[in-house]
Amino acid sequence: MTEYRNAHRTTxxxxxxxxxxxxxxxxxxxxxxxxxxxxxxxxxxxxxGVAPQGNSxxxxxxxxxxxxxxxxxxxxxxxxxxRFGDEVLESVINKHLIAEECHKxxxxxxxxxxxxxxxxxxxxxxxxxxxxxxxxKDERNVSPAQYRSDIVWPTMALRRLAADRLEVTQxxxxxxxxxxxxxxxxxxxxxxxDRALAEELRAKAAADPDVFADMAKDFSExxxxxxxxGLIPPIRMNMGTPEVESLVFxxxxxxxxxxxxxxxxxxxxxxxxxxxxxxxxxxxQPEIQNRMVEAIREQKLRSSAGDVxxxxxxxxxxxxxxxxxxxxxxxPGVVATLNGQQIMLDELQEECITRHGIDVLEGEINRRLLxxxxxxxxxxxxxxxxxxEISRAADSYGFLKEDGSPDYEAWLEEVTQEQSVTVxxxxxxxxxxxxxxxxxxxxxxxxxxxxxxxxxxANYGERVxxxxxxxxxxxxxxxxxxxARKNPSEQFFGELARQYSIEPVSKNNDGQVxxxxxxxxxxxxxxxxxxxxxxxxxxxxxxxxxxxILKAMGRTKxxxxxxxxxxxxxxxxxxxxxxxxxxxxQFDALKEEAQIxxxxxxxxxxxxxxxxxxxxxxxx
Numbered sequence: 001m002t003e004y005r006n007a008h009r010t011t012x013x014x015x016x017x018x019x020x021x022x023x024x025x026x027x028x029x030x031x032x033x034x035x036x037x038x039x040x041x042x043x044x045x046x047x048x049g050v051a052p053q054g055n056s057x058x059x060x061x062x063x064x065x066x067x068x069x070x071x072x073x074x075x076x077x078x079x080x081x082x083r084f085g086d087e088v089l090e091s092v093i094n095k096h097l098i099a100e101e102c103h104k105x106x107x108x109x110x111x112x113x114x115x116x117x118x119x120x121x122x123x124x125x126x127x128x129x130x131x132x133x134x135x136x137k138d139e140r141n142v143s144p145a146q147y148r149s150d151i152v153w154p155t156m157a158l159r160r161l162a163a164d165r166l167e168v169t170q171x172x173x174x175x176x177x178x179x180x181x182x183x184x185x186x187x188x189x190x191x192x193x194d195r196a197l198a199e200e201l202r203a204k205a206a207a208d209p210d211v212f213a214d215m216a217k218d219f220s221e222x223x224x225x226x227x228x229x230g231l232i233p234p235i236r237m238n239m240g241t242p243e244v245e246s247l248v249f250x251x252x253x254x255x256x257x258x259x260x261x262x263x264x265x266x267x268x269x270x271x272x273x274x275x276x277x278x279x280x281x282x283x284x285q286p287e288i289q290n291r292m293v294e295a296i297r298e299q300k301l302r303s304s305a306g307d308v309x310x311x312x313x314x315x316x317x318x319x320x321x322x323x324x325x326x327x328x329x330x331x332p333g334v335v336a337t338l339n340g341q342q343i344m345l346d347e348l349q350e351e352c353i354t355r356h357g358i359d360v361l362e363g364e365i366n367r368r369l370l371x372x373x374x375x376x377x378x379x380x381x382x383x384x385x386x387x388x389e390i391s392r393a394a395d396s397y398g399f400l401k402e403d404g405s406p407d408y409e410a411w412l413e414e415v416t417q418e419q420s421v422t423v424x425x426x427x428x429x430x431x432x433x434x435x436x437x438x439x440x441x442x443x444x445x446x447x448x449x450x451x452x453x454x455x456x457x458a459n460y461g462e463r464v465x466x467x468x469x470x471x472x473x474x475x476x477x478x479x480x481x482x483x484a485r486k487n488p489s490e491q492f493f494g495e496l497a498r499q500y501s502i503e504p505v506s507k508n509n510d511g512q513v514x515x516x517x518x519x520x521x522x523x524x525x526x527x528x529x530x531x532x533x534x535x536x537x538x539x540x541x542x543x544x545x546x547x548x549i550l551k552a553m554g555r556t557k558x559x560x561x562x563x564x565x566x567x568x569x570x571x572x573x574x575x576x577x578x579x580x581x582x583x584x585x586q587f588d589a590l591k592e593e594a595q596i597x598x599x600x601x602x603x604x605x606x607x608x609x610x611x612x613x614x615x616x617x618x619x620x
Contacts (some may be wrong), residue, residue, distance in 0.1 A: 058104040077349030137331035158305035165304040178196030186272040188230030198266035458519040465553040470503035477547035
């Protein structure tokens with residue numbers, strides 16, 4: 001049914017299909033920039049002297065300092081390329097392709113031209129340049145530098161490359177003028193997917209045109225026009241669907257059309273009236289003409305730019321080296337060749353920093369903190385430690401061989417495919433930090449007998465079966481509790497849950513919720529539940545901003561009664577949970593106490609010890 005409705009949701013958009021060219025053009029431009037429709041900074045092209053046109057601010061050599069230990073730009077570039085090199089390389093090649101063609105044709109785009117283009121874009125939306133750039137940063141996560149180099153420059157370059165295709169002919173201008181200011185036809189429309197029904201409706205409407213509006217409301221499958229009793233925006237010439245335009249412009253006022261089949265729909269039109277051309281003030285005609293010519297050019301640009309790029313791609317000879325380890329070894333420092341010209345590793349690294357540097361640097365700062373903490377305790381992470389952690393994860397997630405041992409390879413294949421990363425990146429970004437933190441806190445974690453007993457009760461012990469109502473208003477909770485007390489039946493409690501509970505599970509299941517166990521993390525709720533006898537109504541239990549009402553149904557019967565039967569499993573599970581808590585505490589402590597200067601994000605923190613020392617300094 002959903003597909004059926006969706007098929008008729010855009011009937012009017014099909015009729016006005018000329019405007020679809022805009023979307024097609026946007027898609028064409030997006031294809032130039034890989035996944036993020038961004039092209040990267042304008043590149044140097046071999047020794048041909050094509051200088052970058054984007055942000056030329058000097059690059060800082062040290063991107064961060066962690067407890068007085070620097071992280072260099074080279075290190076950051078290497079790590080950013082390790083993670084994002086494959087996806088970013090495509091856009092670097094794309095931009096080289098455009099820059100090379102610009103060089104061949106002697107096309108240069110200056111900073112001043114880029115600034116003017118940005119200002120013009122901002123004005124289109126009635127914004128200042130600063131506000132426009134801020135909006136892009138906040139809503140699209142596109143920095144000003146990225147916007148200049150990844151969007152503005154390639155757009156301008158493609159526009160220049162396609163300039164010879166953007167001439168507006170007199171015929172094109174005349175058609176556009178006719179569309180905007182020429183005669184129009186005010187119509188009603190019926191859209192159905194069944195031909196027999198369409199012919200039947202058309203015959204009735206032709207016999208009595210006055211019923212057309214009612215039939216459109218009752219039978220049309222296009223919801224927008226049906227809601228307006230078939231009325232659609234006036235149809236103009238040259239809007240993209242000649243069959244519709246020819247049909248309606250030939251109708252007389254009040255006349256009903258023949259059935260027209262187009263884009264999977266059977267359409268019937270009734271001409272309400274012919275609207276005369278719009279008169280244009282002669283004084284305003286030059287301004288309007290200039291605007292229309294520019295609009296036609298923009299429309300042609302969107303399709304022509306894509307055509308230009310596709311032609312460049314077809315002629316280009318590209319060899320990707322970065323993704324092939326053997327080729328990388330044979331061509332050190334080279335990531336690709338384009339038409340015989342080398343694209344170097346440092347450019348790829350810089351582009352990865354431009355796009356992903358801040359996020360990658362945050363990870364490298366965290367890694368440096370862990371390395372420093374390990375060094376201070378004379379600890380190190382070995383290859384065997386990493387392998388053991390991967391095996392533990394495989395076992396934890398049920399990746400086991402037939403003999404019950406962890407399936408190391410199957411887990412790595414699953415997790416790397418799911419996260420779209422290499423094994424190297426997975427080990428570096430996920431496994432290594434986990435192992436490092438475990439080593440830092442392992443001496444702090446002890447599984448006591450009390451822990452084992454609580455774990456046994458939580459996982460294997462008796463549980464209370466209850467019906468529950470969850471409310472977010474204390475007064476309403478009192479009212480519902482009073483109603484439940486006056487009518488103690490389970491059926492009535494279920495009706496109350498269905499009517500008043502704000503929690504989906506209890507609301508949709510007549511109050512039924514999973515049984516409540518001990519040591520599950522809600523001691524107040526657990527205490528009340530285990531106090532109840534079967535059939536008994538609880539008091540109102542307030543947890544945070546919510547109020548709960550329980551009705552006890554009974555208790556489950558444990559299947560395992562001896563803790564020693566599952567002791568090893570419990571110890572392993574409890575130890576892992578406790579160590580995870582300690583790991584989080586340890587990492588938070590390292591972050592809070594660290595002195596970190598992040599020059600890429602322009603942030604700094606003194607660390608707790610330095611802050612305390614600064615506060616104790618006497619003021620002058």
